[in-house]
Amino acid sequence: MRKIALVFPGQGSQYSGMGKFLYENYPIAKKTFEEANIALGYDLTSLCFEGPDTELQKTEFTQPAILTCSIAAYRVYMQEFNISPHFMAGHSLGEITALTASGAIPFSAAVQIVSKRGHFMQEAAAVGIGTMSAVSRINPFDVERICNEVSTEKQFVTISNYNTPDQTVIAGHVGGVEAAERKLVELGADIIRLKVSAPFHCSLMNTAAFNLEQELMKMEYSDPEIPVIANHNALPYIGGSRIVQALTTQMTEPIKWNDTMQFLKNQGINIVVEVGPGTVLRNMMKRTLSDIQSFSFDKEEDWRELKNLLSSGQLVHPCFISRCLAIAVCTRNRNWNQDEYQRGVIEPYRRIQTMLAEIEQIEQTPTLEQKQAALDMLRLVFETKMTSIEEQQERFEQLFEETNSRDQFPDFQVNTLKQMIT
Template structure:
């Protein structure tokens, strides 16, 4: 498998019972759900598992609910699979999920932020004056031009989402959105009402954007461990200081999702894994890029397919770990010219590492924990015997450990 991107859905993916199986089967997910109710000071878990869909769909509830489920899926997935993403990307709300999973925003802060984001959006939407519709069309300019014509009449309606080359979303007042839909219905393939409670990513949300901008200033952010793509410009965050401005502006700007996926494809991403309820983003990518591998963590068939792919990929990855050990053993400078010590501390341990590599290649399997331990111990002995400086040793080990996702288990060996 080549480059991978984890993708996170936005509002509209919620449903009653989402995440319940995770809660019942994984302690880490149970802890996240239970912690969330304490952070928010109300039992959101009960609403998610047993509540009314209309109540869950309210933006102030849907946003934290989807974040909780997406974050739980990410944590469970990360524990179950030894796989690292090259990129993270999220659709609207999902961008905050992505930043949370990357480590730029602590989960407890992210949960409070999305709850407030939803409340601000609810206030800005006023008395149900706004709606959103998804439009499937061959030519988006038809819809763009119609939106412009309706705006010229003094109504509020905009393109709020560029989801794919053939799917866009319009957002605005109920009257304006219905006018656009009615005027283009014979020129497009399909029009779908969205299960959201406010006209997101439109000028109607300006007050919510301003209030959320002030809320964002109350929290601290840091550099994440994964590259996250921004909705506003379909480019990676250059630094964590951009988070406040980009998340503020995202509320009133169109979601550049299609452009984000195009960027990832140009970067060499060939596998997309959706971390969230339903598989809306997965289906979108499959339609736009039929040759790409798009999988949903909510689909058991997709997960079985992923397990098979990862099983083969892990073998290559872990053999690469052993190969790097061998390369380090032979490429480091030797400063020990005692032939007896060299034979015992370099030649013999090198042969042991090489035997592990030969065995793995012959049996077409990944090394077990004891084989990884032995390779590390042997390489450490080689370094010591060759009198390699400690700083240089650590540089080699850091590079070698990049090949495994559970490196914390083995770091203590080199520190002994």
Template sequence: MGKIAFLFPGQGSQAVGMGVDLVETEAACKEIFTRADKRLGYSLSEIMANGPEEKLRRTEHTQPALVTMSVAVLELLKEANISPDYVAGHSLGEYSALVAARALSFEDAVYAVRNRGLFMEEAVPFGEGAMAAVLGMTVEALEEVCKEVQSQGHVAELANLNCPGQIVISGSSEGVSLASELAKEKGAKRVIPLQVSGPFHSSLMKPAADKLAAILDELTISDASIPVISNVAAKEQTNADEIKAKLVEQVYSPVRWEETIRTLLDQGVDTFIEVGSGNVLTGLVKKVNRRSQAFAVNDRESLHKVIEKLEGVTE
């Protein structure tokens, strides 16, 4: 049998009401939500359950909310005795992956990402930064576009290398706007501005990274018990110091997601389980390799489907 990787979603996968059914029916999941509220000192679970959406979309709430949802679903997988050979998370999802790999406690993860969200908000005043998804263009061609915009004194950088033909750019509002136009001129199929509060994974986030480093210094980061594929290097890591260094770099570096999935495929992973809210990563896996099995687990029903599939494979 092939190997299993757990994947953990990042910002954009949140939805008001996520996890409500888990809190009502699963004691272990309810405990995770309670622990998040306690560590943060406010009712994150209330915002997750009832919104309003603008409040949940504020990155200092979105980030801990997604980690809480992922770790609650992780409890279900543990109860079902499904464990991964590798873990990876998209951007802030890397913190959920580190909880799964026992490199970071759940409490420390929600505390870290709540602060990460606040620091990212503070780094660039609202409206001064932007991100856009560019479809149907190669990495090399889009890199040339960004260089051209940078030569005019604006910030435009590759932020998320998600899958073939889907790359997100990030930078100043002006830079992303110019790069978007230029990308269209040079053959991009579509350019979609993203509804985000800042230019994540760009050099404009360096101030946030410096502040995050100070927070991470307060926390205990251990060696990972399961290899974690890092966003920054798209290679496996288990060393605590390296994990910490990469979490700081990750704030202003591109998320190398397509390479992450290819690394996992090279390690013999043939089953990917997206753990938490939404199914964005499941779709990206399929775009990288159609033959892979990819499932999203976010409640008991979707968990049963995975159990049935896995039992079918093992028999």
């Protein structure tokens, strides 16, 4: 059975010309842009299609532009495919887009909210005080540890985005971010300083969060018609009454996107469609959970492939090895010994990750021996991360159930747990 999730991009996905194809070919998309123009009181359509980039990059214009393009794409998706998703999620700004698409926030109100949100975020931190950097090729536990080590009251740095198992974003005062960058590079991290106008999703946004909360409290909200995953806890909203609190919290707390992807996987989602400009979320999903089929509605080739897939009913079945990797990543770590973590988590994880890549390259079905190697890796990760017996049992149950592989390992679970207890 196909289970679809739609995900909506955040700031950074914008580009001059976005949404123009939909505008010119679908009346419902054109109507969406016209609604935004009226709600905002300026020509957002021309800004999206023609720029200039200097204006499109300004946060107070970027956010309504991305939301409008994403809602236009969503309306075209529903018109063309008429298949409601099981879940929706959005990255940062995209969470508001998801709530809009789900019917919880009226579109005209949403574009006004995000315009003000962008203005508040820009005002909250004076230019040059804060910054953000993307950190790759290092696990988030090490990034968190380094941030804690170098932070001071006047020059702090923290994780603002947990994007993938090996990519996080840090934010804070310039001095704090630079200090963290130096130590992270020594550990082998790749660092890219982001071109942002303010440090988002950290305590430097406290004033912006307060101002946004005052605006949000002026509105009434409906319960989402489709479950929407919140950024701050990677769990579905429980009714519209939680919207103000969740969107306010999101301003100063990290985006838990990796946990969101894992949640969708655990719910049996097997198709994810990024609806809006760009391919950032599709690419993160492909790298993190390769057994989920991921598409970008902004790419013509993806659109054609998705249409063929939905008409044929063909789906990729959950891969045992990729599920072992996913569970290893999303299990909480309680062991801060760097040497033990390297030997018991990072090295075995990378071996199995390489093995899976080789299997996928030759389009081979994993053998029982290869599955056993992945299972052994997962056992070692649990032991190294000091995972409780109860959680291990729950994780193994989850693995065997989702991959329909109980019969292949009839004695593994009982024998393993007995050995651990004794």
